[in-house]
Amino acid sequence: MTHIEVKAVNKVFKTDSREVIALKDINLEIPQGQFVCLLGPSGCGKSTLLNAIAGFSLPSSGTITADSKLVTGPGPERGMVFQEYALFPWMTVEKNIAFGLEIKGMPQAEITAKVDQLLGMLSLGDFKHRFPKDLSGGMRQRVAIARVLALDSPIMLMDEPFGALDALTRRNLQDELLRIWAELKKTIIFVTHSIEEAIYLADRIVVMTYRPGTVKRDMMVDLPRLRDPSAAEFNALKRELGQLVMEEQQRHHNDEMRIAAVD
Amino acid sequence: MSKQDWRQAASGAVVPIVIVALWQASAMLGWVNPQVLPSPFAVVHKWIEYLLPLTAYDPATQSWLAWALSGELLGDTFSSMYRVVVGFAIGAGLALPLGLLMGSSQRMYAWFNPLMQVLRPIPPIAYIPLAILWFGLGNAPAVFLIALGAFFPVLVNTIAGVRQVDGIYIRAARNLGVSQRTMFVRVMLPAAVPYILSGVRIGIGTAFIVVIVSEMIAVNNGLGFRILEAREYFWSDKIIAGMISIGLLGLIIDVGMNKLNNHLLRWHRGLEN
Numbered sequence: 001m002t003h004i005e006v007k008a009v010n011k012v013f014k015t016d017s018r019e020v021i022a023l024k025d026i027n028l029e030i031p032q033g034q035f036v037c038l039l040g041p042s043g044c045g046k047s048t049l050l051n052a053i054a055g056f057s058l059p060s061s062g063t064i065t066a067d068s069k070l071v072t073g074p075g076p077e078r079g080m081v082f083q084e085y086a087l088f089p090w091m092t093v094e095k096n097i098a099f100g101l102e103i104k105g106m107p108q109a110e111i112t113a114k115v116d117q118l119l120g121m122l123s124l125g126d127f128k129h130r131f132p133k134d135l136s137g138g139m140r141q142r143v144a145i146a147r148v149l150a151l152d153s154p155i156m157l158m159d160e161p162f163g164a165l166d167a168l169t170r171r172n173l174q175d176e177l178l179r180i181w182a183e184l185k186k187t188i189i190f191v192t193h194s195i196e197e198a199i200y201l202a203d204r205i206v207v208m209t210y211r212p213g214t215v216k217r218d219m220m221v222d223l224p225r226l227r228d229p230s231a232a233e234f235n236a237l238k239r240e241l242g243q244l245v246m247e248e249q250q251r252h253h254n255d256e257m258r259i260a261a262v263d
Numbered sequence: 264m265s266k267q268d269w270r271q272a273a274s275g276a277v278v279p280i281v282i283v284a285l286w287q288a289s290a291m292l293g294w295v296n297p298q299v300l301p302s303p304f305a306v307v308h309k310w311i312e313y314l315l316p317l318t319a320y321d322p323a324t325q326s327w328l329a330w331a332l333s334g335e336l337l338g339d340t341f342s343s344m345y346r347v348v349v350g351f352a353i354g355a356g357l358a359l360p361l362g363l364l365m366g367s368s369q370r371m372y373a374w375f376n377p378l379m380q381v382l383r384p385i386p387p388i389a390y391i392p393l394a395i396l397w398f399g400l401g402n403a404p405a406v407f408l409i410a411l412g413a414f415f416p417v418l419v420n421t422i423a424g425v426r427q428v429d430g431i432y433i434r435a436a437r438n439l440g441v442s443q444r445t446m447f448v449r450v451m452l453p454a455a456v457p458y459i460l461s462g463v464r465i466g467i468g469t470a471f472i473v474v475i476v477s478e479m480i481a482v483n484n485g486l487g488f489r490i491l492e493a494r495e496y497f498w499s500d501k502i503i504a505g506m507i508s509i510g511l512l513g514l515i516i517d518v519g520m521n522k523l524n525n526h527l528l529r530w531h532r533g534l535e536n
Contacts, residue, residue, distance in 0.1 A: 056434055076440040086435035090453040090530045099449070100439040131530040151439065 003187045004030040004053065004155065009062035011048055011213075022048040023059065024212035030204075032154075035181055035188045037202035039195065039241065041249040045213020046191045047159055053189060054080050054157050066155060076100060079148030083160040085140040087132040087147070094119070094128045097146045104151075118146040122176065138169035142176070149180070158190045162197070174200055178225065195241045199234060200227050207241065210248040211255065217244055301500040310336075310504035335489070336508055342485040343474050343512070346402060350409025351470045355417045355463060357410075362421025362459075367451060372422070379418065387412040387473045391480055405477040405485075412473040413466035420462025424455030457531055464520050471513055486512070 011023035022045045030036055038046040051057045053064055055074040064071040066078055074080075087096050097118055101111045119125045122142040132140055141161055148156055162170045178201065181188055192198050198205050199221060207217040223233055283303050289295055290302030297305070313336040320330045332338075364371045387408050394404035428451055436450045478487030486509050493501035 054438065056437070074434070074437045074440075076438070078438075080435070080438045082431060082435065084431050086431045088432060088435070088450065088453070089532070090456070103439060103441050103445055133530065133532045147439075 001032045002029050003032040003034070003067065004028070004189070005063075005065045006030075006049070006053070007063045007065075009049070009052065009059040009064060011045070011052060011057070012060045021212035023052070024214050026062070026213070026215060028206065028215070028218075030187060030189070032187055033185045035201060035203045036190065037198035037205045038189065038191045038208060039193065039198045039205055039245060040208035040213075040216075041193060041210055041245060041252045043252050043255075044208040044210045044248055046193075046208050048213065049208075050157055050159050050189060050191050054078055076104070076151040077153045078155045078157055079151050079153035081141070081144050081148055081156065081158040081161045083163050085132070085137075085144050087140055087143055089132050092129050092131055093124060093135070093143050096132070096143055097150050100147060100151045114150060118149055121149070121180070122146045136169075137165050138173060141165065141173060145177070145180070149184070154187060156186050156188045158188065160191050160193070163192070163194075170197075175226070177201070193245075195238055195245055196229055199223070199237050199241065200229060205241065207244050208248070210251045216248065217241075298497055298499060301503065305500045306503045306507070309498075309500040310507060313501065313504050313508075339484055339486045339489050339505075340508065340512060342482075343478065343487065346405045346409055346477075346485065347467070347470050347474050349402075350406040350474070351413045351467060353406065354410035354413030354470070355466055358414045358417035358462075358466075359421055359459070362418045363425055363447070363452065363455075365418075366422040366425025366455070367447070379415075383415045383419070387469065388476055391477065394477075395481060400481050402482065404481045405474065408477045409470045409473045412469035416465035416469060417459070417462040420458045420465070421455060424458025424462075425451055427458065428454040457528055460524055460527060464524070467516060467520060471516065475509060 006026050006028040009023055009026040010021070013020045013022055026049060028036075038049060040046050048057065052059050053066070053071065055071050055078065058072070071078075088099065091099060094115055097115045098111050101114060106114075116125075119128055122145060124139070124142055124146060127135060127139060127143075132143065135143070144161070162173055165173065174197065177188075180186075190198075190201060202221050204218070204220050206215055207219075208214065209216045221237065223231075223237070227234055229235075286300070287303050290297065290300070290305075301309075314334050316330055316333045317335065318330075318333070320327070325333070361375070365375055366372070390408055390411055391404075394407050398404040398407055432450055432454055433446065436446055441450065474485070475487035478485035479491045482488055486505055490502045490505035490509075493499075493505060
C-alpha cells in the first residue's frame with residue numbers, strides 16, 4: 001500500500017536577483033513501513049523535499065499525499081526529528097515528550113503511562129527530570145525521537161538527525177532506530193549525506209542530484225539486517241553510491257567556485 | 264562558608280572599613296562640620312532611632328507587633344515599596360501583553376513602534392509636571408511615574424524576546440500540532456522569558472529610581488520624602504541614614520530578583536553551574 005506519494009513536485013526559491021530550482025519533477029511512491037534514505041550532497045534538495053513532505057514548505061507545483069490525504073501543512077501524523085534536536089529547553093525531558101500528548105488533550109494518567117513507556121524504550125528513565133541543556137547530543141536526540149513516537153504518528157521524518165553526533169553515539173542511535181522501526185513498523189524518510197549511514201539503515205536509497213534536485217538513482221538495498229559495514233557487499237554498494245554522490249558533490253563544488261568568482 | 268569564602272568576604276570588607284575609619288577620624292578630629300558630614304556613629308545612631316517606634320509601648324492602644332513596626336523607617340519603606348509594587352505591576356502588566364503582540368505581529372509592530380520610539384527617550388522624571396497636573400499630589404502621580412518607568416524596559420525586551428525566538432521551536436511545535444494560542448502561551452512566551460526577565464530587572468531598577476524622585480515632589484511619606492524633609496531641618500545624619508536604607512532596600516530587591524531569575528531560568532544554558 002502506498003503510504004506517501006510525491007507526484008510531479010517542483011520547488012522554486014525566488015530571491016531578489018535569481019531563482020533557484022531546488023526540486024524538479026520529483027516522483028516517489030513510498031509503501032507503508034519502508035525505510036527510505038534521501039542521500040546527496042548539501043544543496044541537492046533532500047531537506048527541501050523532506051520539509052515539503054512535513055508540510056513546512058509546500059511545493060511550488062505538484063502534490064504530496066500522505067495516508068491518501070493531501071499535505072497542506074505540518075501535522076502530528078508526520079512527526080519530524082530535526083538535526084538541531086529542537087527540544088523545548090524550558091521543559092524537562094518528561095515534559096518535552098508529554099507536550100504533544102497534552103495538546104492532543106489526552107488524560108493525564110494516560111500521558112504519564114505513555115511517557116514512562118517511551119522513557120523506558122529509549123533508556124531515558126534516569127533523565128526524566130533533567131532539562132535538555134544537561135543532556136549530551138545523543139541523549140537529546142533520544143528525547144526528540146521519543147517526542148515524535150509519543151504522537152503515534154505512522155510516518156517519521158528525520159532530517160540528518162545523527163549528523164551532529166560522534167561516530168560511536170551515532171551507531172548506537174542507528175541501532176536503536178532500527179530496533180524501534182522493526183517494532184513499530186513506521187514509514188521513515190531519513191535525510192543524510194552519509195553514504196554508510198544510508199546503506200546501514202535503508203530499505204531504499206534515493207540519491208538526489210545537485211541543483212536542480214532530481215532523483216538520480218532510486219535503489220533498493222537487499223542486504224540482510226543487521227548489516228555489517230565491513231562486509232564485501234556493503235562496501236561494493238558503498239563504492240557505487242560513493243561515485244554517484246561524489247559526481248553531485250563535484251557539481252556543488254564547481255558551482256560554489258563559480259559563484260565565488262562572480263562575486 | 265568555606266575558608267576561601269571567608270577570605271573573599273574579609274578582603275571585600277577592607278575598603279569599607281578603612282573609609283568608615285577615616286570618616287570617623289575626620290569627624291572626631293573636627294576636620295569637618297558635623298552639620299555637613301556627621302560621624303558614622305551619629306548616622307548609625309540616627310538610623311536606629313529612625314527604625315525604632317517613636318512612642319513608648321502602650322498595650323492599651325495597640326498590639327505589640329503593630330507597635331514594633333510603627334517606626335518611621337518601616338513605615339516609609341512600606342510606603343515606598345507599595346508604590347514600586349503597584350506602579351511596576353501596572354507598567355509591566357501593560358507592557359507584557361503589548362510587547363507579546365508587537366513582537367509576534369508585524370502589523371502591530373508597524374502601528375505602535377513609531378509612537379514607542381518617540382515616547383521612549385523621554386525620561387519618566389520629565390513627566391512629573393504633567394503627572395501632578397493630571398493626578399494632583401499623593402500616591403497616584405507617583406504610581407503613574409513608576410509605571411511609566413517600568414513600562415518601556417519591559418516592553419522593549421519583550422518585543423526583542425519574542426522576535427528572537429528560534430524558528431526551530433516554532434517548527435517543532437507546529438509539527439506537534441499546536442494551536443495558535445498554545446504556540447503563544449507554551450512556546451513563544453517561555454522562549455522569550457530570558458529577555459523579558461532582563462527587561463523586568465531594568466524596569467524594577469528604573470521604578471526604584473523614580474519612586475525616590477517622585478516622593479521628593481509629590482507625596483509626604485516614603486524614603487525619598489524623608490531624606491528631603493531631613494534636609495530642611497539640616498539633619499544630615501538622617502539624610503545619610505535614609506540613603507543607607509534606600510541602598511539596603513535596593514540590594515534586597517536585587518538579590519530577590521536574582522533568585523527569581525535563577526529559578527525561572529534554571530533551564531537556560533547561560534546559567535549552568
